[in-house]
Amino acid sequence: MEINHDKSVDVEKLATISMQVILHAGNARASLFKAIDSASNYDFKIADELLETANDDLTEAHRVQTETMQLEAEGIQVPYSVLFSHAQDTLMTVKSEQNLIKEMIKLYKRIGEK
Structure with a gap:
């Protein structure tokens, strides 16, 4: 992250960071839904690989999000950004989806054992 001499975060860099968070969270979401689809077909090897990719x-x-937040904790001014807020919301939502999908895959595995 580029820090200006006045100890503030460059707004353009914050937008780039926001997009990185959104991109990785979106990729994770895609992998998670492919994983649950694989599990529903009892292909647990692929499901587990996709869970790892999502993770x-x-x-x-x-x-990336934590590094940005740590700057503010260190006293470096980070401007408010709707895009960064959206990125954080997306990450949090996908993390919740990850937790639910992992539990659903456990259920598919139990069903597959019977």
């Missing part, structure tokens, strides 16, 4: 994307999105 990797969510980890990256969370890392």
